[in-house]
Amino acid sequence: MKVTITDQEEITVVEVSGDIDSKTAPEFERNAKLAMDKSKHIVIDLTDVGFMSSAGLRVLLMVYRNIRSQEGKVVLVGVSEEIQDVMSTTGFINFFTIVEKPEDGVAFLKQD
């Protein structure tokens, strides 16, 4: 798994590629925390994530709670159908805005 963080004005984009499982989730979490230190508006790009275990979903939940407490927003990009299905079944999905492309995510946060 690889994580890249870039800034687009006041919005931080976290791009993940590879699998997020219990072995890689802690690194994903570290990076997500770094991103949250920079900005309260975050885009997480999961387009290149093949598999995400419950540990990965729980990092997303942690991000959502942190961002919400700062009255910020988080947008997910490129979530595979399978992951969306699991998120929907387990109630995670209601917490997120999901879009297809990274630029859509940035645009969504900017219009706010």
Place this chain on the structure above:
Amino acid sequence: MATDIRIDYYPTHEQQGIKFRRGHVLPFGATMVPNGINFSIYSSEAIDCTLVLFERGEAEPFAEIRFPEEFRTGNVYSMIVFDLDYERLEYGYRMDGPFKPEEGHRFDKSIILSDPYAKAIGGRDSWLAKPNWDNIYPYRSRLVFEDFDWENDHPLETPIEDLVIYEMHVRGFTQHPSSNVKNPGTFAAIRSKIAYLKELGINCVELMPIYEFDEWENSKENPVTGGLIVNFWGYSTVNFFSPKAGYAATGKFGMQVDELKTLVKELHKNGIEVMLDVVFNHTAEGDHRGHTISFRGIDNKTYYMLTPEGYYFNFSGTGNTLNCNNPVVRNMVLDCLRYWAADYHIDGFRFDLAAILGRDQNGAPLSNPPLLESLAYDPILAKCKLVAEAWDAGGLYQVGSFPAYGRWAEWNGKYRDSIRKFLKGDEGLVGEIAQCIQGWPDLYYYRGPTASINFIACHDGFTLYDLFAYNEKHNEANGENNNDGGNDNHSWNCGVEGETDDAFVNQLRHKQIKNALSILMVSQGVPMILSGDEVGVTKNGNNNTYCHDNELNWLDWSLMEKNADIFYFAQRITRFRRAHPVLRSRTHFHHRDYVGSGFADITFHGTQAWQPDFSSSSRCIAFMLDGAHAKSGTIQDDSIYIAMNSHYDALYYELPPLPNGQSWHLAVNTDMPSGEDIYDIGKEPKLEDQGRFLVGGRATVILVGK
């Protein structure tokens, strides 16, 4: 995070590179602590205990750590192990001690035992996925996350008399292809059918067992059909704290806890309570020939009721009996229910074969059973509904006498039998019917009508349709030569055994179902419907379908069209009950006018007003509820008159007069074709003849006075 770490969260011991230290004795089970996991388990007779750790799904453990003697406090072994991957971890225990069955001890350290306090179990992650039968540890204890976002959810605390309970099976509800859902047979699929439940008008689902069980238990080829006989119903618990993974679409990802909590949250958002059918009378370990999964190998003598020779008492009819009134087991049951109430927001519990919970350690009934008392007075369970199935397989029948402590309600088996007999046309039932519709004050004088959970059909026995389609049970498909299942069905096939093209018979069956639903919904107490009865589900006369994972137990959604008239009726009769508080009293009737309306709260009638015929040959009864006495006179409702005729001939019923300015309107007449058999609230037509009403043979009529 580093600032959270207390000085005592540092390892003191190391073995095979794994670091650990003395743990906390409480809470029992495995819990996450900073940088590690705290394990705690008790056994009164073990002489040694070893923690066994697996990577998820691996055949062999990656470590076994014996509890050093100094880690034991009393009978509790506790240890914190550091740096474990709690998402991938599966754990168990080996317990050493005597194997002397005649003294009640069955220790065997060659077996890896599941933690009774595990919060999830791995090994049966998808329904009927073929297990590895050579697995050295088939039911594996796992940890769960406790970060579920409940938002502002809270148990609904609906007054029990306002509930309409819907008894359902998680898999049976949506597994049939006609359900058209994405993940059939799962918690998620129930969520996608919430609109249906609302349309039906129920406000409480009672889920048949969802604690982890093994559908493969006692599985075998069906000698009759060639299919597989499995444990479909799940009345055989492997672990009391874990939801059944195979009921979750996400069970294969280990997310069954989140999926179930999401279902509860969504049901609550829609005003629907969740009651669990819980089985604390026995476990899946069976008798002396059964498998050792957990309890037997940890502390056999504590967990089970044993004969003086060390065999298992069998009050449950399933091999063993949980020793519920042992103080240690009692605490486990209490811990378990508290966990489900607090962590899953469960609204109530229905206790399977609850009479067993009132037996002492030798099986004798207790006058003041400590377990039932503890549950009744527990502060965490204080607002939960507690419902007993007030009998057991050992012959203890406590309907009306179950120790209630002002809290417990019970499945009223007498209600079921009386209504069935009355509907099939038996004589001499009118007095009992009067009790049924009042919430049976003879049984529950001090407890009030809310002690009575009224039902005519439940998972055990015939469906409502089969009650009017079969005289005899037809359980051949169960592979026991039709010897299993009850014979006291009080059913009547309306003239033909089983399916028929005879339009008259089919019409009568539908009418009888509507009669049953009508009486159920106008009875004081708490009504319960069996899932599928609202669309006339049949099990082909099988009254004990515990073992079938097929159409016998799968709700066929196309029946909504085939039996559209029944569904139309069911949707409206539930609403009728919910619209009329006079049907839902918390207290018994006084049989007098205590608000000055000029009418007693309830009056009985027959074919002549004010003249009920309670004689032994009578099959007719009517009663009127005075709207001014609704909810003990605190609410003004319409008055309601109900006429029941179980005679085969139509009879005129003289109607009691209403106060000036009010008149009788027709809400229900089961003798009429669909569309004219039940009217929407507020659309009931006014009767032309206010003096009398012709009630058809085997028909029920409900009038509204307003």
